[in-house]
Amino acid sequence: MRLALDAMGGDHAPAATVEGALLFAKEEPEHEVVLVGDEERLRAELGKKRARPANVSLRHASEVVAMDESATRSMRQKRDSSLKVSFELVKAGEAAGLVSAGHSGAVMAGALWVLGRIDGVERPAFAALFPALRGEGRCVLLDAGANVEARPSQLAQFAVMGEAYARRVLGVEKPRVGLLSNGEEESKGTALTREALALLKRSHLDFRGYVEGKDIFSGEVEVVVTDGFTGNVVLKTSEGTAMAVAALIRSAVEKAGVSEKLGALLLGPTFAGLKKVVDYAEYGGAPLLGVDGVTIVAHGRSSSKAIKNALGAALHTVRADLKEELRAAVSRAKAWVPARSGARR
Amino acid sequence: MRLALDAMGGDHAPAATVEGALLFAKEEPEHEVVLVGDEERLRAELGKKRARPANVSLRHASEVVAMDESATRSMRQKRDSSLKVSFELVKAGEAAGLVSAGHSGAVMAGALWVLGRIDGVERPAFAALFPALRGEGRCVLLDAGANVEARPSQLAQFAVMGEAYARRVLGVEKPRVGLLSNGEEESKGTALTREALALLKRSHLDFRGYVEGKDIFSGEVEVVVTDGFTGNVVLKTSEGTAMAVAALIRSAVEKAGVSEKLGALLLGPTFAGLKKVVDYAEYGGAPLLGVDGVTIVAHGRSSSKAIKNALGAALHTVRADLKEELRAAVSRAKAWVPARSGARR
Numbered sequence: 001m002r003l004a005l006d007a008m009g010g011d012h013a014p015a016a017t018v019e020g021a022l023l024f025a026k027e028e029p030e031h032e033v034v035l036v037g038d039e040e041r042l043r044a045e046l047g048k049k050r051a052r053p054a055n056v057s058l059r060h061a062s063e064v065v066a067m068d069e070s071a072t073r074s075m076r077q078k079r080d081s082s083l084k085v086s087f088e089l090v091k092a093g094e095a096a097g098l099v100s101a102g103h104s105g106a107v108m109a110g111a112l113w114v115l116g117r118i119d120g121v122e123r124p125a126f127a128a129l130f131p132a133l134r135g136e137g138r139c140v141l142l143d144a145g146a147n148v149e150a151r152p153s154q155l156a157q158f159a160v161m162g163e164a165y166a167r168r169v170l171g172v173e174k175p176r177v178g179l180l181s182n183g184e185e186e187s188k189g190t191a192l193t194r195e196a197l198a199l200l201k202r203s204h205l206d207f208r209g210y211v212e213g214k215d216i217f218s219g220e221v222e223v224v225v226t227d228g229f230t231g232n233v234v235l236k237t238s239e240g241t242a243m244a245v246a247a248l249i250r251s252a253v254e255k256a257g258v259s260e261k262l263g264a265l266l267l268g269p270t271f272a273g274l275k276k277v278v279d280y281a282e283y284g285g286a287p288l289l290g291v292d293g294v295t296i297v298a299h300g301r302s303s304s305k306a307i308k309n310a311l312g313a314a315l316h317t318v319r320a321d322l323k324e325e326l327r328a329a330v331s332r333a334k335a336w337v338p339a340r341s342g343a344r345r
Numbered sequence: 346m347r348l349a350l351d352a353m354g355g356d357h358a359p360a361a362t363v364e365g366a367l368l369f370a371k372e373e374p375e376h377e378v379v380l381v382g383d384e385e386r387l388r389a390e391l392g393k394k395r396a397r398p399a400n401v402s403l404r405h406a407s408e409v410v411a412m413d414e415s416a417t418r419s420m421r422q423k424r425d426s427s428l429k430v431s432f433e434l435v436k437a438g439e440a441a442g443l444v445s446a447g448h449s450g451a452v453m454a455g456a457l458w459v460l461g462r463i464d465g466v467e468r469p470a471f472a473a474l475f476p477a478l479r480g481e482g483r484c485v486l487l488d489a490g491a492n493v494e495a496r497p498s499q500l501a502q503f504a505v506m507g508e509a510y511a512r513r514v515l516g517v518e519k520p521r522v523g524l525l526s527n528g529e530e531e532s533k534g535t536a537l538t539r540e541a542l543a544l545l546k547r548s549h550l551d552f553r554g555y556v557e558g559k560d561i562f563s564g565e566v567e568v569v570v571t572d573g574f575t576g577n578v579v580l581k582t583s584e585g586t587a588m589a590v591a592a593l594i595r596s597a598v599e600k601a602g603v604s605e606k607l608g609a610l611l612l613g614p615t616f617a618g619l620k621k622v623v624d625y626a627e628y629g630g631a632p633l634l635g636v637d638g639v640t641i642v643a644h645g646r647s648s649s650k651a652i653k654n655a656l657g658a659a660l661h662t663v664r665a666d667l668k669e670e671l672r673a674a675v676s677r678a679k680a681w682v683p684a685r686s687g688a689r690r
Contacts, residue, residue, distance in 0.1 A: 068530065133592050145527055148535055182490055182577035185413065190493055190574050213581030217589035226578075229535050232527035233575055234582050236558030241586040244562035247478050 003314050004095035007037035008064040008082040009102025011301050014038075017101065018045040020307025025053045027308070031315060034059050034095055037082040061085040064102075067300070071105035075113045083107065087114035090293040097294030097314040099285060101302040108146045111291040118323060120330040122340060123147050124290035125158045125228070126297060127165055128235055135219030136172045140165055141180075142225060144286055145232035152195035152342035155179070155225055156203070157330060160337070161289040162223040163205050164329040168320040169287075170222070178211030178221035180230060186210065192227065195342045200225075202336040213237075284309025287317055289326065294318050348659050349440035352382035353409040353427040354447025356646050359383075362446065363390040365652025370398045372653070376660060379404050379440055382427040406430040412645070416450035420458045428452065432459035435638040442639025442659040444630060446647040453491045456636040463668060465675040467685060468492050469635035470503045470573070471642060472510055473580055480564030481517050485510055486525075487570060489631055490577035497540035497687030500524070500570055501548070502675060505682070506634040507568035508550050509674040513665040514632075515567070523556030523566035525575060531555065537572065540687045545570075547681040629654030632662055634671065639663050 007017040014037060021033040032055040035042050039060040046052050061082040065074040075084060083102055087110045089095040100107050108124065117124060125143035132139045142162045143150065150158075159177050166175035179197055181189040188210060189197065200207045208221055213234065216224050226234070284306055285298035294317045298310040352362040359382060366378040377400040380387050384405040391397055406427040410419040420429060428447055432455045434440040445452050453469065462469060470488035477484045487507045488495065495503075504522050511520035524542055526534040531542065533555060545552045553566055558579065561569050571579065629651060630643040639662045643655040 070532070131589065131593070133589055148527060148533070180578060182493060182574050187415070188493070212585075213578045213583075214585030214588065216582065217585040229527050230575055230578055233525060233558045233571075233579060237561065237579050237582045238558075238586040240557075240559030240562040241583040242590060243559065244476065244478055245587060245590045248476070 001096045001315060001318060002032040002034060002094065003311055004034045004036055004059075004086040004089040004098040005307070005311065006083045006086045006098065006100035006102055007035040007042055008061070009100040010298065010307075011101075012303065013101065014041055014045050016302060016304045017307050018042060019049065019304035020302070020311065021056055022049060022051050022053065023304060023308040024311040025055045028312075028315065029055060031055065032057065033311060034089060036061050036086045036089070037064070038062065059085060059089065065106045067103050069103065069106065071103065071109040074103070074106050075109045083110050084114065087111065087293075090295075091115055096318045097296065099296045099298060099307065099310045099314050101298035101300055101307065101310070104145065104297050107295065107297050108288065111288055111293070111295050115291045115293040115295070118290055118292050118327050118330065120327065120334070121161070121290035122157055123150070123154050124288050125161060126231070126286045127162060127289050128231070128286045130216050130238070132217055132219040132222075136170070136222050137219070138170050138172075138222065139216050139219070140170065140223050141216055141231055141234060142223075142289065143228040143231045144235050145228045146288060147228040149229070149344045150192065150227040151340060151344050152192060152199055153337050153340055155192070155196035155227065156199040156337040157290075157333065159200055159203070159205060159207070159223065159225045160329045160333045161326055162225060164325045165287065165289055165322065166222045168322050168325050169317055172222045174206055175222040176206045176208050176220070177223040177225065178208050178215060180224050180226035180234075181210035181212070184210050184212065192342070196225070199337055203333065204336070284313045287313065292323065294322070346441045346660060346663060347377040347379060347439065348656055349379045349381055349404075349431040349434040349443040350652070350656065351428045351431045351443065351445035351447055352380040352387055353406070354445040355643065355652075356446075357648065358446065359386055359390050361647060361649045362652050363387060364394065364649035365647070365656065366401055367394055367396050367398065368649060368653040369656040370401045373657075373660065374400060376400065377402065378656060379434060381406050381431045381434070382409070383407070404430060404434065410448050410451045412448050414448065414451065416448065416454040419448070419451045420454045428455050429459065432456065432638075435640075436460055441663045442641065444641045444643055444652065444655045444659050446643035446645055446652065446655070449490065449642050452640065452642050453633065456633055456638070456640050460636045460638040460640070463635055463637050463672050463675065465672065465679070466506070466635035467502055468495070468499050469633050470506060471576070471631045472507060472634050473576070473631045475561050475583070477562055477564040477567075481515070481567050482564070483515050483517075483567065484561050484564070485515065485568050486561055486576055486579060487568075487634065488573040488576045489580050490573045491633060492573040494574070494689045495537065495572040496685060496689050497537060497544055498682050498685055500537070500541035500572065501544040501682040502635075502678065504545055504548070504550060504552070504568065504570045505674045505678045506671055507570060509670045510632070510634060510667065511567045513667050513670050514662055517567045519551055520567040521551045521553050521565070522568040522570065523553050523560060525569050525571035525579070526555035526557070529555050529557065537687070541570070544682055548678065549681070629658045632658065637668065639667070
C-alpha cells in the first residue's frame with residue numbers, strides 16, 4: 001500500500017515529516033510513503049539522514065499552505081501546494097490515504113474540494129482519540145473541530161460515523177455512544193443537543209444519552225458526540241490540563257528537594273502515565289470521517305514519532321475498509337435521521 | 346461576620362458540612378457560621394464531633410432540595426428547604442453570604458428568586474477558578490454553568506464581572522480578559538463568539554481577543570469568558586483529564602514494580618502537584634456573580650475541607666465588597682454593551 005504524506009505541513013516540517021516517513025518505512029517495509037513537497041528541501045533532508053529506502057519516494061509540489069491562510073482560498077489559489085497534491089494522489093488512486101500535520105481547516109477544505117463526501121454524509125468530522133480508564137480503553141470524540149456549527153441531523157450522523165469507526169478501526173464489538181452535554185439529565189443541554197438527543201433516542205445505536213466532559217475518560221462510552229466548536233475546546237482543555245499537571249508535578253518534585261537521580265526516578269513513571277492522556281505521538285492523528293478517501297490530520301506540533309504513528313493510523317484505517325462501512329451506516333441511519341434537519345447553531 | 350451554610354446540600358451532607366463548619370469556626374474564631382437544615386440531624390452530627398463552639402449556630406429548615414429536582418419547582422414548592430432558608434438569611438441581613446454544595450441549578454434559581462440581580466446585570470454567572478502556570482497563577486472562567494445559552498451582550502457582561510472579580514477578590518491589578526474560542530484568529534468562533542468579540546474589542550477592559558482551551562492554564566489571561574454550556578464542559582473535561590492522569594500515573598508506578606515505600610514516595614509529590622489542578626478542596630467553590638448577595642457554590646462531592654474553604658471564599662468575597670464594584674463595572678460598561686443585544690444561542 002502507498003500513502004501520501006504532506007511533507008511540508010506542521011511546525012517541524014520537513015525535518016519531522018521526513019524522519020517520520022523513514023521510521024514508518026523501516027517498520028513497514030512492505031508499504032510505501034510518498035513525500036509530497038519541495039523536492040530540493042526534501043532531498044536535502046533525506047541527505048542529512050543518509051537514508052533513502054526503496055519504499056520512500058518524492059513528489060514535487062512547489063507551494064505550501066501557511067497556518068494563517070484562509071482555508072478555502074488556499075485551495076483555490078495554491079494549486080500546487082503539498083497538501084493539494086497529496087489529496088490529488090489519493091483521488092487518482094496513486095495513494096490509498098494521506099497524512100498532514102498542516103492547517104487543519106485547509107485539510108477539511110482540500111478533502112471536500114478534491115475528494116468530496118461519501119454519499120449521504122452532510123458534513124465530515126474530525127475524530128479524536130482519548131484514552132479511557134476502564135471499558136475498552138479508548139474513546140473517540142467527534143467532531144473535534146472540522147465544523148464550527150452543526151445541525152441536530154449532523155450530530156446524529158457524527159454518532160453514526162463514530163460508532164462505525166469504533167467498530168471497524170478500534171475493534172469495539174458494540175460501541176456505546178453518548179452525546180456531550182452539561183449534565184446527564186434530559187432537561188440539560190442546548191436546543192441543539194436536545195434535538196439531537198431526540199433523534200438519537202430513535203436510533204439503532206447503543207445510545208446512552210447525555211454524557212459529561214469527564215465521561216470521555218471514564219470508559220462509560222466509546223463514542224462521544226459534540227459540535228466542532230465544543231469538541232475543539234475539549235481537545236485543547238484536556239491538552240492544557242495535562243500540561244499543567246506535568247508542570248505542577250515537576251515543580252512539586254523539585255521543591256521536595258530530592259537528588260537529581262531520585263527526581264528522574266520520580267518523574268519517569270509519572271510522565272509515562274501522563275503521556276498516555278494527551279500524547280499525539282502515541283495516538284497519531286485524527287481521521288476526517290465522511291470524506292471519500294482516508295485522511296488523517298496529525299497535530300501541528302507533531303514529532304517524527306507522531307508522524308510515523310499517523311502513517312500507521314492511515315494504514316490501519318485503509319485496511320479497515322471504513323468507507324464502505326460509513327456509507328452503509330449513513331444509509332441505514334436515513335430511517336431515523338431526516339436529512340439536513342434542524343437549525344444550524 | 347456571620348455566614349449561612351446550607352448544611353443539607355452535597356453528596357456528603359450533613360457530615361461533611363458540619364465538620365467543615367467546625368473547621369472554619371476554629372480557624373476564624375471572630376466569625377460565625379449558621380448551619381441551616383434539619384435541626385435534629387444537625388444536632389446529632391454535632392454530638393458525634395463532641396463540639397459546639399460558640400460561633401456555630403443552628404437554624405431549622407424542614408425540607409431538602411434533591412439533586413434531581415427541577416430547580417425552579419424546588420424554589421416554588423419547598424418553601425422551607427435548607428437552601429431557600431439560607432438565602433432568606435442573607436436577604437434579611439442575618440447572614441453576609443452563603444455556601445451550598447447542593448443542586449447548582451437550584452442555587453441559581455434561589456439566588457434569582459430570593460436575592461435578585463444586581464442592577465443592570467442581565468444574567469448571573471458561575472465563576473470557576475483554575476490554577477495558571479505563569480503570570481498571576483490563577484484564572485477565572487465564567488460562565489461555568491449557570492446559564493445554558495447566552496446572548497453576546499451577556500458574554501460581554503461576564504467579561505466585565507470576571508474582570509471585577511479578578512481585580513477585587515484575586516487582587517490582580519489589571520486583569521487580562523480572553524474570549525474562549527476554537528482558535529486565536531478572528532475568523533474562528535461561532536456567531537455568538539464573533540458578536541461578543543466585536544463588543545469586547547470596543548470595551549475598556551484589557552481584552553486579548555480569542556483564547557483556546559489550553560490558555561486557561563497558560564497564564565496569558567486571568568479571565569476567560571464563555572457560555573455556561575461550554576464552561577461546564579471545560580470544567581468537567583479538566584476534572585476528567587486530571588483524574589485520568591492520576592490513575593495512569595498510579596498504574597505506571599505499580600507496573601514499575603517498586604516497593605510500597607518507594608511507591609508512596611513516588612506518588613506523594615505527584616499527587617501534590619496534581620491536586621492543585623482540580624482541587625475543589627483548595628479552591629473551595631465558585632461564586633455566583635451578579636446576584637445581590639454573596640453566594641458560593643461548592644462541588645457536590647465537597648469534603649469537609651472543601652466546605653471550610655468555601656466558607657473562607659465567602660468571607661473573602663464579602664470583605665472585597667464585590668457588589669458595589671460589580672454594580673459600578675456593569676454600569677460603566679453600558680457605554681459599549683447594548684442591553685440584551687444579539688440573539689440567544
